[in-house]
Amino acid sequence: MPGYDKYAFEPFAVTVDLAVLTLRAGALHVLLVERGQEPYLGHWALPGGFVLPDESAETAARRELAEETGLADVSGLHLEQLRTYSEPGRDPRMRVVSVAFAALLPDAPEPHGGGDAAQARWLPYDGTEPLAFDHDRILADAHDRVGAKLEYTCLATAFCPPEFTLGELQQVYETVWGTGLDRPNFRRKVLATPGFVEPVPGGAARLTGGRGKPAALYRAGTATTLHPPLLRPPREGRSA
Amino acid sequence: MPGYDKYAFEPFAVTVDLAVLTLRAGALHVLLVERGQEPYLGHWALPGGFVLPDESAETAARRELAEETGLADVSGLHLEQLRTYSEPGRDPRMRVVSVAFAALLPDAPEPHGGGDAAQARWLPYDGTEPLAFDHDRILADAHDRVGAKLEYTCLATAFCPPEFTLGELQQVYETVWGTGLDRPNFRRKVLATPGFVEPVPGGAARLTGGRGKPAALYRAGTATTLHPPLLRPPREGRSA
DNA sequence: AGGTTTATAGTCGGTACGACTATTAAAGGG
DNA sequence: CCCTTTAATAGTCGTACCGACTATAAACCT
Numbered sequence: 001m002p003g004y005d006k007y008a009f010e011p012f013a014v015t016v017d018l019a020v021l022t023l024r025a026g027a028l029h030v031l032l033v034e035r036g037q038e039p040y041l042g043h044w045a046l047p048g049g050f051v052l053p054d055e056s057a058e059t060a061a062r063r064e065l066a067e068e069t070g071l072a073d074v075s076g077l078h079l080e081q082l083r084t085y086s087e088p089g090r091d092p093r094m095r096v097v098s099v100a101f102a103a104l105l106p107d108a109p110e111p112h113g114g115g116d117a118a119q120a121r122w123l124p125y126d127g128t129e130p131l132a133f134d135h136d137r138i139l140a141d142a143h144d145r146v147g148a149k150l151e152y153t154c155l156a157t158a159f160c161p162p163e164f165t166l167g168e169l170q171q172v173y174e175t176v177w178g179t180g181l182d183r184p185n186f187r188r189k190v191l192a193t194p195g196f197v198e199p200v201p202g203g204a205a206r207l208t209g210g211r212g213k214p215a216a217l218y219r220a221g222t223a224t225t226l227h228p229p230l231l232r233p234p235r236e237g238r239s240a
Numbered sequence: 241m242p243g244y245d246k247y248a249f250e251p252f253a254v255t256v257d258l259a260v261l262t263l264r265a266g267a268l269h270v271l272l273v274e275r276g277q278e279p280y281l282g283h284w285a286l287p288g289g290f291v292l293p294d295e296s297a298e299t300a301a302r303r304e305l306a307e308e309t310g311l312a313d314v315s316g317l318h319l320e321q322l323r324t325y326s327e328p329g330r331d332p333r334m335r336v337v338s339v340a341f342a343a344l345l346p347d348a349p350e351p352h353g354g355g356d357a358a359q360a361r362w363l364p365y366d367g368t369e370p371l372a373f374d375h376d377r378i379l380a381d382a383h384d385r386v387g388a389k390l391e392y393t394c395l396a397t398a399f400c401p402p403e404f405t406l407g408e409l410q411q412v413y414e415t416v417w418g419t420g421l422d423r424p425n426f427r428r429k430v431l432a433t434p435g436f437v438e439p440v441p442g443g444a445a446r447l448t449g450g451r452g453k454p455a456a457l458y459r460a461g462t463a464t465t466l467h468p469p470l471l472r473p474p475r476e477g478r479s480a
Numbered sequence: 481a482g483g484t485t486t487a488t489a490g491t492c493g494g495t496a497c498g499a500c501t502a503t504t505a506a507a508g509g510g
Numbered sequence: 511c512c513c514t515t516t517a518a519t520a521g522t523c524g525t526a527c528c529g530a531c532t533a534t535a536a537a538c539c540t
Contacts, residue, residue, distance in 0.1 A: 010293040011251030014326070014337050053250040053335065057326040084324040084339045086254070086297040095293065097254050097337070099324045152392075167518075185498065187519075192496090212517030213505040227474055228496080234467055407487075425529065427488075432527090452486030453536040468527080 015098045016061045017048035017135065019082070019142035020069065022105040022122065023159050028175050029122040030139060031068060031111065032131070039092055040132035046139065047120060048098065057081070057099040065103050068120050070111045078104040078158035082141055090134050102142040104158040147176050152229035154196050157220035163200055165215035166190060177232045189230055195223025255338045256301045257288035257375065259322070259382035260309065262345040262362065263399050268415050269362040270379060271308060271351065272371070279332055280372035286379065287360060288338065297321070297339040305343050308360050310351045318344040318398035322381055330374050342382040344398040387416050392469040394436050397460035403440055405455035406430060417472045429470055435463025 020031035032044040047068040051060040058081065066074045082100040090096065111120040123129070127143070129136055149155045156172040157164070170186045190196050197218040260271035272284040287308040291300040298321070306314045322340040330336065351360040363369070367383065369376055389395045396412040397404070410426045430436050437458040 010254075010290070012254045012291070012337075014252045014254070050250075051252070051326065051337075054328050056328060057324060057337070081323050083321050084297060086291065086339065088294050088296060097252075097291075097297070097339075099326065099337075165518090182498070182500090183517090184500090184519075184521085189497080211507050211515075213507095213519080215518055228471060229469065231468060231497095233498090405487090422529070422531090423486090424488075424490085424531090429528080451484075451538050453488080453538095455487055471528095473529090 010095065013094060013096045014051045014057070015048055015096055016051060016057055016064060017046045017085075017098045017100045017138055018061060018064055018068070018103055019046055019100065019139050020065065020103045020105065021125070021142065021146065021159075022108055023172060023175055024107055024122060024124075026171060026175060028125045028143075030125045030129075031120060032123050032129075033068065033120045035132055043132040044123065044129065045132035046100075046135045051099075057101075061099070061101040061103075068111060069105070069108060071108065078155065080104075080145075082138070082145055085134055085138060087134070098138075100138045100141070102146060104146070104155070106159060106161045143176070147232070150176055151231055152226050154220065154223055154226060157197070160220070163217045163219055165217060166197075167215055169197070169218075173230075173232075179233055181233075193223065193226055193230075195221040196226065197221050250335065253334060253336045254291045254297070255288055255336055256291060256297055256304060257286045257325075257338045257340045257378055258301060258304055258308070258343055259286055259340065259379050260305065260343045260345065261365070261382065261386065261399075262348055263412060263415055264347055264362060264364075266411060266415060268365045268383075270365045270369075271360055272363050272369075273308065273360045275372055283372040284363065284369065285372035286340075286375045291339075297341075301339070301341040301343075308351060309345070309348060311348065318395065320344075320385075322378070322385055325374055325378065327374070338378075340378045340381070342386060344386070344395070346399060346401045383416070387472070390416055391471055392466050394460065394463055394466060397437070400460070403457045403459055405457060406437070407455055409437070409458075413470075413472075419473055421473075433463065433466055433470075435461040436466070437461050 018031070022029050022031075031047060033047050035041055035043050035045050047064060049060070049064050049067075051057055055063070058079070061079055061081075062074055065071075065077065065079065071077075080102050082102055084097060084099045086097045088095065090098070108122075110122065125139070125143070127140065129139065131139065146155065150173055156169055159172045160168055166187050167183070169190065170181055170183065173186070174181055198221045200217040200219055258271070262269050262271075271287060273287050275281055275283050275285050287304060289300070289304050291297055295303070298319070301319055301321075302314055305311075305317065305319065311317075320342050322342050324337060324339045326337045328335065330338075348362075350362065365379070365383070367380065369379065371379065386395065390413055396409055399412045400408055406427050407423070409430065410421055410423065413426070414421055438461045440457040440459055
């Protein structure tokens with residue numbers, strides 16, 4: 001290693017942790033794996049793994065995403081770096097620095113333990129999961145980040161299939177934020193934002209399994225940011 | 241290392257890189273160090289260094305910040321993790337994963353090479369600096385992040401001394417965004433946001449060295465977020 | 481004193497958004 | 511087959527907020 005004193009630094013293990021979020025039946029779900037060894041044996045944890053020698057953290061994250069979800073093609077999925085967790089004691093065995101990512105998926109099938117032996121499952125997110133290591137904090141940070149980015153980006157479409165209704169898009173906001181939104185106002189706002197969604201030409205209704213008037217279908221537009229933003233309703237609970 | 245196969249991972253060097261920003265004479269400046277060895281000998285680079293065995297990245301960043309600026313107390317300065325850069329080839333010597341931070345300072349004295357031998361200097365930021373490694377990208381990301389956070393947080397006060405005028409606060413926005421703002425409107429917006437700033441009781445003027453009516457002094461308030469946000473004027477240059 | 485400079489106060493019109501009502505198009509039940 | 515139910519879509523109204531602009535106040539300079 002020319003140029004570096006070989007004792008000037010401590011070598012670390014570098015891993016990625018993934019907060020994989022999706023909407024299932026109107027509720028926010030997160031992909032978790034059950035730990036098969038100590039520490040935290042039997043606890044739920046975020047999927048993740050080591051960064052390989054020739055990988056960037058982003059590459060490793062996408063590889064892990066494919067392995068853990070069992071999906072054939074994860075190239076189109078939204079993957080976003082959250083931040084890096086590096087507290088000295090966060091893994092009792094050794095010094096591990098973990099780069100955390102959030103991944104957003106349309107409703108996906110139950111994973112059948114792709115690469116890893118440990119079982120992976122979708123579990124509903126309620127903000128109070130006790131997870132292994134500092135993973136509950138990572139998950140909470142992921143939720144915060146996604147909720148904030150819904151306000152000023154077009155990120156919500158990452159939770160939707162290629163063609164979706166405005167009602168489904170609204171469900172994304174309501175589920176992530178945990179609030180209700182007025183339907184006509186939401187519709188007006190989304191349609192008034194150029195490039196957020198564009199109508200599917202012949203898009204009458206999807207195969208109508210439901211009651212009521214079938215909704216028109218839309219695709220994600222080309223815009224990435226919302227100007228002006230779509231602000232979530234201010235919390236009533238002003239603490240005194 | 242119980243529980244880990246000792247060959248399951250590659251050890252990495254973990255460093256922190258700092259984009260230290262300040263306002264000097266109405267222009268955005270960044271703290272840079274001149275490299276004293278290959279690679280990039282003689283190039284400007286962001287200050288930074290290795291994360292020590294018992295440090296988190298945040299702790300290492302604040303230590304480096306103190307060393308490089310030469311400031312006695314950096315505990316009150318705003319320090320924010322940007323993201324982690326981990327491309328395999330970003331340092332030609334070895335595998336280095338770097339956690340990048342942005343630090344915001346009120347106008348600070350010229351650093352006199354605190355801990356490191358390499359000279360550190362404030363240089364004006366114009367967005368086109370060719371820096372060592374991928375530091376120009378880190379710096380651009382820092383600028384983007386700070387500009388975005390000015391919109392929906394009270395971050396601007398981190399660039400100001402403990403007591404400041406509204407004109408100085410406006411200068412922060414104008415300098416970071418590179419746009420002009422209407423002074424009465426800016427004033428109305430800031431004062432209408434509860435907790436953004438609070439007036440200094442006996443705060444007439446600062447030692448008035450300037451011409452014109454002396455401005456009232458304010459301190460940073462307790463609020464951290466701006467609801468509704470203070471949006472930057474939309475860019476006119478809609479590319480075709 | 482008069483003019484310059486900068487801070488502060490106030491006005492006015494347009495846009496956007498929250499709350500609400502009305503209409504339309506499907507499914508289902510008697 | 512009509513009538514109810516359900517959900518999507520259309521439209522209205524008042525207000526908060528924001529951009530653009532004008533007016534006043536308080537310092538300094540010559």
